[in-house]
Amino acid sequence: MCAIFKRDFKAYFQNVVGWLFIAVVYAIFGLFFYAFNMVQGSTDVSSAVGNMAFILMITAPILTMRSFSEDRKSKVEQLILTSPISIGKIVVAKFLAMFAVYTIDIVAMIIPTLILNVFGKTAIEQSMVAILGVWLYGGAFIAMGMFFSSLTESQVISAVLTFVFGFAGYMMASIISVIPSNLAFFTKILNALDLYTPLVNMLGGTFSVVSLVYYLSVIVLFCFFTTQAIQKRRWSVSSNKISTSVFSSSLIIAGVALVVVINMFVSAIPTTITSVDCTANKIYKITDVTKKFLGKLDTNIEIYVLNSEKTKDTTIDKTLDYYKSMSKKISVKYIDITSNPQFYAKYTDVAPSQNSLIVVSKDSKGKVLKSKVIDRSDIYEMSADESSYYGGQSKVTGYDAEGKLTSAIEYVSMDEKELPKAYILTGHDELPITGSFLTALEKANVTTAEINLLKEKSVPSDAKCVIINSPTSDLSKEDAQKINDYVNKGGKIIVTCNYTKQDLENFNSVLANVGVTPVKGVVYENDTNHIAQNSAAAILPQIVANDYTSSVANKYILMYASVGLGHKDSNDKISFDEFLKTSDKAVAKVNYESATTSKYEAGDTYGPFALGLEATKKVGSKKTAKAVVFGSYATLNEQIDQMVAGNNSEMFANTVKTLTESPKLSASTIKSKSYTLSPLTIPALKANICLIICSVILPLILLASGIAIWLVRRRK
Template structure:
């Protein structure tokens, strides 16, 4: 076999065929990658591979048409089939020679992710899975070409047959949809010849809620099994084709023919069986989520909630199964694997148009979810599964995050919970209002909320799980402050934020002093460069370890707390009181008094030196229970704008606190998963150099080398 491999590989390098194949492949891949990766800045090379697949229609027939047909035409195949080497080894040697020629340019592709990583964040795992998928597709196509070349002695016919078959395997998905949009026995049989769909099990393009096409990547065992079985089957059929000619003159022709037919049927049945077995395995055994943002992965908190279910949960997907959102379908599979109580059903709105009306009076989007238990139901609109951002300059939408797990886990918790906590927002003093992202975080924790004015209430409502006072601009009345203090001293919870104002708010500050704390008037400026962003007032405080900061204390995790004040905590312990610092500055921070214009961020006369506490949880042990007061001295930190600057960590902190307030043993709110990586920024000079080298110089060099070798050998 080694001798056959060396002979065939050498023949590709001694003729122009192998060099043309490599030159064309490198040139076209470089062309597409220069557009997608360098010009558009996408960090995924799968787009380039997807475009290059069409090239196989031409390059694979060029590579494979002579491999068997030429031997047969020149009658040199008789020498091979009468040699002591088995036919299987001969076929394998020839195949490996073609595979080597194909894999040489693939080595170049393998270095592209490393090159791109110099210009931004690159998803290495996804890109190398894309390389593997492309390699398997190419190797399967070469195996098909090898088999078809063994059927004829005419190289042109071999090339045309290979072109037609590869074209059909690429277009098979479209052919199936023409036969039946819902699928039938014919389409199931044809799907066995669908290369592109099986390639797509590893690199799939899905359309998101904004209509944009995106790639999601899983390491899919079924796709790998499919292509490997195609390769093995094609090599076996090629062996049988050659073997048949070896025994053409044998007196045992009939016996050999029967043996060959039975063996072929057995191998085909084995290939089909292996693929059926792989497809029947649960997704948790066959699919590995390699997306950088773990789109298909399930967080530990969801695992705890779902695996602990004791009642059935029905999830209805308002879409036909074949047209359902691919990412959502993967997520639902993971939920089903976690618990036998999860049942997923697809409802085609065309076949049952009145189904949604049973659960909501509003018009429901396709791919929306309805989660139902014996207790209650909840509708999750498809557009809530994705976080979108609108560019008002172009009036276009882009998807920034996937919230499928977050919405599903929240809905399941809502439908299975025995009671629903409620919080009250205090209004009437010029309080801030929360942005939509933070209100959504409250809703995901399945907390009901209502806005009230203390002027209209004799006391805080008895069903209040918590009261939120969000940075009042005006002072409380003495009566309003007394109502809040009475609620706290009765074991209540208050979440309070402050914002620097010129006038002192003596009644409002009495709420803090009731728990032994004092608001430090002024604005904190940070002088440690590691603790601020761009300007010293945009604080990046140290995050202290606590239940509320779970998941936020790792390396390179930041909370942004702009325009913050300080809050003092008693240095000596106070009986019955517990203080848990959540956010603190460095000791290089200073408190600018605000009485004079800031001319420097360094300490001046009248400024206080740090460190300062910017966030604290104070608890008072009482006969009626435990009163809890959360204080954060920056109201701006609870806005979508500043939250986006730290990848949603401010919202994560807020969600953790809401989960603690709600009394959830396992936090219900799952953060939105970032849907894409930032675009690469490749200098135009580098892009031009890349195009010049890999689209022109390298391909021309390969062609020149092949031509030179061919001419030298021809003269000999």
């Protein structure tokens, strides 16, 4: 076996074929690597190696077409057939020789992948999994090409058959998608011929045992087919050595059946066991919070996916597999919207987009209790793609499937009365709460309603908290009193301040009721380690970890044009917890509009200042009121939040969750996961050098070596 392996492996480098294969494959990889990684700054090579899947359909036949066809044409095969070496060992040796040649390219692909680390943080694990996937995918192609080579003397026919069947396997998912749904059994058979979909999982950053077993099965199966095809000829050459039972249809059927059973068994194993998330930001990994919640789930949940299973979104499907594996109460069903376009009408009036989810809770008899729609556009976060050649295109930047799904399951599994309610004060030119902050409330399953106290006798009794977002005109004395009455009965409020020269006497009385007094002037920070955009008014405060800030304690919160928050000394009836602070170099500038410097001037107030604090007030013998106060109107500003990657909205979500005190909603504020790392910035000169080396110099050296060796051997 080793002798045949060495013979075939050397043979590929004693003529042009091996050199040509390695040179062409690596040159094309170099082009893709340059385009995706060096120019666009992608931090992993999955896109580059993913495109190699199509290229292999053209290049693999170059390698495999000679494997048995040449021996058969030159009559060398008869010597092999009558040798004492088993056919199985001969086939494996020849396969390994070709696979070793291909592996040289794979190893060479790893080198530029590692070089990317010089330019910044890269998704090295995801890249390695993608390369592993293409390695296995190529192995399956080589095994298939070897089989077709064993069927014919013609190298051309062998190459054409390899390309045709390889192309069919590459396109099988698309072929299956156009087959009517009533032919489900037929599509299941064709799924077994889908060579590309298992690779997609690994290109997405998931090491999948299912994909690994599938490709190994294909390799083993085609090696087995090749062995059987040659055994048939060997029997005809040397019938006295081999019985007719060696090559039989029943043996082939048994082999195929065994492979099918193995793959079915592996596919039935929970995804949590067979898949490892190797993405840079672990976008598929389910948090411990969700695991704990699903472990206690006692309501039957059915998740409808508005798409046929043949054209499903593989990323969402992978997440759903994790949910199913963690709770027996969860089931997933795909709805083919082409044959059932009005299915959504049972749950919503507006048609969701394709691949949207409908989460439904049911009682023991299957009756629908509650439902919630998750549109696909809410699962994927998009942003403008500045690297795109064409304008107006967008790219995926975030994946929020876990946050949306866990929130929806919580919502449908809870009684409406259990959901906390927050009222947003209006009527005093308050700033609106929009975007990610509303999304944070929705994910926390906190129902919201606007309230104008002019029309109400008091704050409604079902209010878990009241949000007062930077009123620019003063509250009436009556409105302020209603809020104070609510607080004095144990109510919770969230307040953001807005600096104005107008005296907001009644608004300030609400703060005074919880012992807080705004400091006059806009706070300027003079410690450059705690400012953004070189602006002393754009403060990155020191963060003290508590229930509101624990998840962002090692990140940044941005406060702009903030006022300082003074407060009384803590005593038996009221206490204060400052969780956002300035440095002692900060000053509050009263005349900030005419200020000539960010440092202290006459009339200013020295810091440090609290920019975020919690006031806890005892009311009666058992009740406790809470007020969380922020010094800046920009605390709940969408643009400011985007500048710190959503940390402000995450802190807001934590604050609402804590104040509403709903223990069943402990899993509702899971943050969206960034889809990729920050793009690499690579100088054009270095990118061009990489292109020339990978796609020009190295391939030319390889080709020149191959041609030189071929010429020398020809002259001999």
